[in-house]
Amino acid sequence: MTGEIIRKIVDIIFIILDIIIIGYVLYFFITGLFAFKKEKKKNKSKEKLKFAVLIPARNEENIIDNLILSLQAQKYPKENYDIFVILNNCTDKTEEIVKELGVNVINCIPGIKNKGEALKYGFSYMIKNYPEYEAYAIFDADNVVHPRFLQEMNNAMCLGYDVVQGYRDSKNPSDSWISCSYTLFYLVQNYFFNRARVRMNYSASINGTGFAVTKKIIEEHGFKTVTITEDIEYAALCSLNDVPIYFAEKAITYDEQPINFGTSWKQRKRWSIGTMSCMKNYSSKLTKKAVKEKRAQSFDMALFYMAPIIQILSFFVIVFYMFWNIFEPGIFIGKVVTIIVSYVTCVAFSIVTLLLTKRKIKKYIKGIFTLPFFILTWIPINIVCLFVKEIKWEQIKHQRKVEVESIVKFD
Numbered sequence: 001m002t003g004e005i006i007r008k009i010v011d012i013i014f015i016i017l018d019i020i021i022i023g024y025v026l027y028f029f030i031t032g033l034f035a036f037k038k039e040k041k042k043n044k045s046k047e048k049l050k051f052a053v054l055i056p057a058r059n060e061e062n063i064i065d066n067l068i069l070s071l072q073a074q075k076y077p078k079e080n081y082d083i084f085v086i087l088n089n090c091t092d093k094t095e096e097i098v099k100e101l102g103v104n105v106i107n108c109i110p111g112i113k114n115k116g117e118a119l120k121y122g123f124s125y126m127i128k129n130y131p132e133y134e135a136y137a138i139f140d141a142d143n144v145v146h147p148r149f150l151q152e153m154n155n156a157m158c159l160g161y162d163v164v165q166g167y168r169d170s171k172n173p174s175d176s177w178i179s180c181s182y183t184l185f186y187l188v189q190n191y192f193f194n195r196a197r198v199r200m201n202y203s204a205s206i207n208g209t210g211f212a213v214t215k216k217i218i219e220e221h222g223f224k225t226v227t228i229t230e231d232i233e234y235a236a237l238c239s240l241n242d243v244p245i246y247f248a249e250k251a252i253t254y255d256e257q258p259i260n261f262g263t264s265w266k267q268r269k270r271w272s273i274g275t276m277s278c279m280k281n282y283s284s285k286l287t288k289k290a291v292k293e294k295r296a297q298s299f300d301m302a303l304f305y306m307a308p309i310i311q312i313l314s315f316f317v318i319v320f321y322m323f324w325n326i327f328e329p330g331i332f333i334g335k336v337v338t339i340i341v342s343y344v345t346c347v348a349f350s351i352v353t354l355l356l357t358k359r360k361i362k363k364y365i366k367g368i369f370t371l372p373f374f375i376l377t378w379i380p381i382n383i384v385c386l387f388v389k390e391i392k393w394e395q396i397k398h399q400r401k402v403e404v405e406s407i408v409k410f411d
Helices: 002-036 064-072 094-100 115-129 149-157 177-199 215-221 230-240 261-293 296-304 307-324 329-356 361-368 371-376 378-385
Strands: 051-057 081-087 104-107 135-138 163-170 211-214 245-255
Touching: 002 177, 002 296, 002 307, 051 064, 051 115, 051 149, 064 081, 064 094, 081 094, 081 115, 094 104, 104 115, 115 135, 115 215, 115 230, 135 149, 135 215, 149 163, 149 211, 149 245, 163 177, 177 245, 177 261, 177 329, 177 361, 177 371, 211 215, 230 261, 230 296, 261 296, 261 307, 261 378, 307 329, 307 378, 329 361, 329 371, 361 371, 371 378
Parallel strands: 051 081, 051 135, 081 104, 163 245
Antiparallel strands: 135 211, 163 211
């Protein structure tokens, strides 16, 4: 009798957890459908903002030249933008290389630990020493940039947006199944998250590179990030300060993706810890704001930060419930079928995204069938990160030199 009661209690717990997980997945599926909604046509302004392009860099001698050359080839008035490299205690030839290319440098003070701190220092330095710039565009040193990036950012900011995220694409999708999986991940995020949220009048996410902020918004609210994932955290701060984040689809940055699992693990571990830190520090504040001010987009962002926990929960529910019902063939087989259906759905979703974004499927074949496994590897990463409060920021070494001309055709 006691055994039956325990079994019923456990079954009820699993049903509740299933409802939470399914509800979470359904929410992002339904909101993702807004990507198909037509965006209202916006008038383009003839105004040209003056941009300072900021590139935080630590020992990037191998690849930073290609980024600078792509920025110098922007189809934007040369008198309306300048490039500044924020040198974060470099010990290689980065400074020598950028100076040879005619680029300005900002030398960080000793003790800067990570990219967020370097950006904070850079913003402060620019406002104090170069007050004439109206907006700042931020890139990682391993990027190359579409020639119309600044023009598209200008168009968005002239509509009144103070924070704008561009389209994060990949410069090396075919290098390995890891880099291809990353690329597909970003394509899905761009289309079904950022694109959808703009059409819902919600805020897009910030992806760490290829985004821009106005000088005005930095002066008003600062750049007060403290975690190792300054981009994810800054999105929360924007929401709490009622600053919408726009998504400029045509402002494209091509980012270098890791090609091996070890580097990917290190990078995603940092992302996971940062996301969990944001969940801990901001989810309750965002939820309170959503309830008090009836701001659904704040709740949307709070849900986004819960992703690592939901992934872990999903894994344990499926695995534990399978073993709990190992002698119940119907239930056991049902969970196995769920896993198979999830795999097929993920593959199909990748193909649909490639078709919607007019990509050649053959080019991404390395990632289409391995993306589900890539997503699955988030689970051990997230589990490990449950027991790690903070990690030291470690630089990801960049080696992949790609010229922007090899990726896009100049108009």
